[in-house]
Amino acid sequence: MTSARRVVGVLGGLGPAATLDFFAKVLAATPAVRDQEHLHLILDVDPGVPDRNDAVAGRGPSPAPELAAMARRLEGAGADFLVMVCNAAHAFQDAIEEAVTVPFVSIVDETVQATLASRPEVRCVGVLAAEGALDAGLYQRAFAAHDVVVVVPEGEDRDVFMELMYAIKAGDTGDTVRAGMLRLARLLAEAGAQVLVAGCTEVPLVLSQEVLDAEGLGLPLVNSTDVLVASTVAIGLGERPAHRAG
Amino acid sequence: MTSARRVVGVLGGLGPAATLDFFAKVLAATPAVRDQEHLHLILDVDPGVPDRNDAVAGRGPSPAPELAAMARRLEGAGADFLVMVCNAAHAFQDAIEEAVTVPFVSIVDETVQATLASRPEVRCVGVLAAEGALDAGLYQRAFAAHDVVVVVPEGEDRDVFMELMYAIKAGDTGDTVRAGMLRLARLLAEAGAQVLVAGCTEVPLVLSQEVLDAEGLGLPLVNSTDVLVASTVAIGLGERPAHRAG
Missing domain, CATH: 3.40.50.1860 (Rossmann fold)
Structure with a gap:
C-alpha cells in the first residue's frame, strides 16, 4: 500500500488562499489518524507568477516561464505527479507539460x-x-x-x-x-x-x-477544488493512475 | 522592497495539521491585497518522517536522515532560509544545519x-x-x-x-x-x-x-507557532536577517 503512494507536487500561490483551501481539504479527505498515514505533498506557493487573466487578455506578460520553472522545481524535489490550484492558469498547461516528465493532472x-x-x-x-x-x-x-x-x-x-x-x-x-x-x-x-x-x-x-x-x-x-482534492488523494494513495482512459 | 524578499522553505508534515495552521497564519500575517504581494513559500509536507518523540526516547529510528533530505530538497528548490513546524524535531536541528548552507531559523x-x-x-x-x-x-x-x-x-x-x-x-x-x-x-x-x-x-x-x-x-x-509565523514573515519580507544578534 505505502509503496504505491505517490508524492504530490502542487503548483500553488495562484492565489495563496485557494492553495490553503486545497491543502486543508486534502488533509480532511485523507483517511489518516497518524501523521505517517498522510500523503507527502510538496507545495510551491509562488504568488509572484504574473496574473494569468491579464496574460490571456494580452494585457500582461505570460506566466508560462514561471509556471514551467515551478513545475521543474517540484519535479526536482521529488514530486511524482503535479496538480495546479488555479483554473485560469491551465491556459498555460502546455508549457508545464513540456517542462517536466511527470504527469500533470488537469483540474x-x-x-x-x-x-x-x-x-x-x-x-x-x-x-x-x-x-x-x-x-x-x-x-x-x-x-x-x-x-x-x-x-x-x-x-x-x-x-x-x-x-x-x-x-x-x-x-x-x-x-x-x-x-x-x-x-x-x-x-x-x-x-x-x-x-x-x-x-x-x-x-x-x-x-x-x-x-x-x-x-x-x-x-x-x-x-x-473539491474534484481536484478527490483526484489528488486517490492518485496520491495509489488508488488510480494519474491519467484515466477516455 | 521585492528584491530583499526571501523564499521560505518549510519543513512540514510533523504533523500536517500544524503545517496547515502555520500556512494559514503566515497568509493572514502578510500585508497583501494582491496574490503577488504574498511571500513565496515552499512547503514540504512529508508525514513519513519517523516519530520524533519515539526517536529521542530510543524507541524508534532517528528522523535525522529524512529531515536532512527534506532540508536539501527545499534548498535545491530555491529556499533562502528554512523553518520547521515542530518543536520536538528541533532535537535533530544539527543534522538539518549540516545538510544545507542556507540559514535554519529555530522555533x-x-x-x-x-x-x-x-x-x-x-x-x-x-x-x-x-x-x-x-x-x-x-x-x-x-x-x-x-x-x-x-x-x-x-x-x-x-x-x-x-x-x-x-x-x-x-x-x-x-x-x-x-x-x-x-x-x-x-x-x-x-x-x-x-x-x-x-x-x-x-x-x-x-x-x-x-x-x-x-x-x-x-x-x-x-x-x-505564532512566534515562528511572525519571524518567518519578517525574514521573508526582508525586514530582519534570519539570525539575530544575541
Whole structure:
C-alpha cells in the first residue's frame, strides 16, 4: 500500500488562499489518524507568477516561464505527479507539460469528467470562471467534446466576476461578495444551466452547495477544488493512475 | 522592497495539521491585497518522517536522515532560509544545519527570545511540550542561558500530554482534549510559571489566550507557532536577517 503512494507536487500561490483551501481539504479527505498515514505533498506557493487573466487578455506578460520553472522545481524535489490550484492558469498547461516528465493532472479535465460521471444526462452546464479561463475556452472546449453546451457570465457580468474574484483574493469573503457571486449563479441557471461548475478556485471560498440550496437555486454545484482534492488523494494513495482512459 | 524578499522553505508534515495552521497564519500575517504581494513559500509536507518523540526516547529510528533530505530538497528548490513546524524535531536541528548552507531559523530560539523580549522580568516559564522536546532539553537549555527556570509536566502528566497531542494529530480538537490541556496549563501555573509557552505546534490547535482567559488562568500564553509565523514573515519580507544578534 505505502509503496504505491505517490508524492504530490502542487503548483500553488495562484492565489495563496485557494492553495490553503486545497491543502486543508486534502488533509480532511485523507483517511489518516497518524501523521505517517498522510500523503507527502510538496507545495510551491509562488504568488509572484504574473496574473494569468491579464496574460490571456494580452494585457500582461505570460506566466508560462514561471509556471514551467515551478513545475521543474517540484519535479526536482521529488514530486511524482503535479496538480495546479488555479483554473485560469491551465491556459498555460502546455508549457508545464513540456517542462517536466511527470504527469500533470488537469483540474479542468478532472472537473469535466466528474461532472459527466455523476450526471451523464446533463446537456447544459453553467461555468463560473475567470476571464482567462473563459477566453482560453478551457471549459467550453472540454465540455464540447462531450456535446455539452456551456453558459458563462457575459458582457459586464464578466467584469463583475473579476471584481468579486479579486475581492476574494484580497481576503474579502463577506456577504456582499457572496451575494454578488449568487447573482451570477442565478443568471446561469436562468440561461439554462442544469449544473453549476465552480471553475475558479476562489469561487468555493464564498459559494457552496449549502449556500445555493439556502437561496433556493435548486442547482447542483460541482466544485473544481473539491474534484481536484478527490483526484489528488486517490492518485496520491495509489488508488488510480494519474491519467484515466477516455 | 521585492528584491530583499526571501523564499521560505518549510519543513512540514510533523504533523500536517500544524503545517496547515502555520500556512494559514503566515497568509493572514502578510500585508497583501494582491496574490503577488504574498511571500513565496515552499512547503514540504512529508508525514513519513519517523516519530520524533519515539526517536529521542530510543524507541524508534532517528528522523535525522529524512529531515536532512527534506532540508536539501527545499534548498535545491530555491529556499533562502528554512523553518520547521515542530518543536520536538528541533532535537535533530544539527543534522538539518549540516545538510544545507542556507540559514535554519529555530522555533525554540525564536520563542525564547520573543518571550523574554516581551517580558524581561520573567524568572519562571511553564512549557507545554512533547516528550521528545522535554527529554532533549530544548526549552530548558535555551531558557537556562537567560537564568530563567522552566517547569514542565512531570511523571504521568507527560504521558497525558502525549495522549492529548496524538489525539489532536488524529483530528480531535474537541472539548475533552481542550479540558485536558487546560488542566496541564493550570498545574504549571501552580508550579510557579509566570508565562506559559505552547512549545508544541499541536497545542495552539486547542489552546489560545482567549481560552486561558475564559478559564481565569491569568497567565500570558506565548504560542510558538505564532512566534515562528511572525519571524518567518519578517525574514521573508526582508525586514530582519534570519539570525539575530544575541
